[in-house]
Amino acid sequence: MIIQNKIKSALLLFIIAILARPLNAQELPLFKNGDVVALIGDSITHGGSFHAFLQVFNATQFPNEKVSYYNCGIAGDNTPGTTDRVEKDILIHNPTHALIMLGMNDVGRWLYPGTKKVDQETLKKREEILKNYTKNMEKLSALLIEKGVKLIFTTPSIYDQTAVLERKNNFGINDGLIDFGNAVREIAKKHNAPVIDFNTAMLAVNKKIQTNDKTATIVGLDRIHPGDNGHLVMAYEIIKTIIPVAFTSTIEIDAKTMKVNSAKNCTVDIKSGIKKFQVLQNALPFPVKESLRTTEKLIPESGNIAREILSIKNLEEGKYTLLIDDIKVGSYSNLALKEGINLSRNSLTPQYKQATKVSDLCFEYRSTNDKLRTIAATEFRSLKEFNGPNTLEAKKAFLEAKNEKSKGKSWYFYEKKKAKEYFEVLPKKDSIIKALDHIRTEIYTANKPVTHTYKLIKI
Structure with a gap:
């Protein structure tokens, strides 16, 4: 009886340990092979690049999960317009998932003249607009759910009301968009759907760049439309929220024993020793253009996503050149190699070029x-x-x-x-x-x- 109880206890602890493990997105990607993702929105989706960055991330981190992406954004559109076209323009793709970002054209920008004081009638109109937005988002959600589409909500991207720009500042618009975001959270809660908080993430990066330059912005000079820098912030927020991949691969080799201590998301063959060994990764690096690296560094936790770590312990003291397919990719000290070098942003590696x-x-x-x-x-x-x-x-x-x-x-x-x-x-x-x-x-x-x-x- 004591032995049986011990077995039961051990089994229970094992199950608890399994359930308590952090989810490994490399094993459980949000989007599976054959999935179809509809990206629903206005001009920020229509002409944007956040979904291209997302497609790059999924294609590199999950190379065997073939996913189809359809841009379903329309410039100038709003929630009623999207609801009207849902059948012929969105469901026509038979999506399994829909990522929804709407609000910039619903918020009633004319109700924000840029003055701090507004009359009661204007405040009442803003409240009415918020009610209509909520009602239309609920309607759109219901139409998609009825067809078995899994929903992913986002808060609206920002209206930059802090940058010093020539364009008139309709101060308060972003506060209205934040109210929209809160409404989205309530809708998502009802449907047990994730919410990606674009607005908070973009405000945080905007605040950092405006500390030294009040004219800087991660959206365009119109205060509304992000360039690639802003869309990269948005893409990272999607990744961090629903696809938290910490490592593209991790390798740890002991130079003294010639053994692979660890090889995650890859296979390593060191039959010829550290002077020549072979690596097959299950994923590629997530490439980001050099021109976007400054913005990338301002995104919290971006450096902890899709790392590509190579660690070699017990090397003789000195400096070493690393070649991959006979291409020199860098020189490192034995201490740096012991600590582990991150190759994810090394544009010289064949993997990065691919x-x-x-x-x-x-x-x-x-x-x-x-x-x-x-x-x-x-x-x-x-x-x-x-x-x-x-x-x-x-x-x-x-x-x-x-x-x-x-x-x-x-x-x-x-x-x-x-x-x-x-x-x-x-x-x-x-x-x-x-x-x-x-x-x-x-x-x-x-x-x-x-x-x-x-x-x-x-x-």
């Missing part, structure tokens, strides 16, 4: 997908009120007349340009869809890790 090609393909995918969004934006927003004959001539006349009415407005030239693009791209729609499929296949061919030969030579 990952960069994957990244290029993902951004090519983004720009190709953007052409389809030109078609969608025109048909679901610009042509929304069109009820004439279904001919290109009739649509062209309608858009030209509509654009002329907006002459003198800030969006006039943008809309004129997009209307022109629509008629250029529309005849190519089928070939663009085929091109997307082809690039997606290329991504998941180019991202497969291969065996590399490492050499450590004492200088």
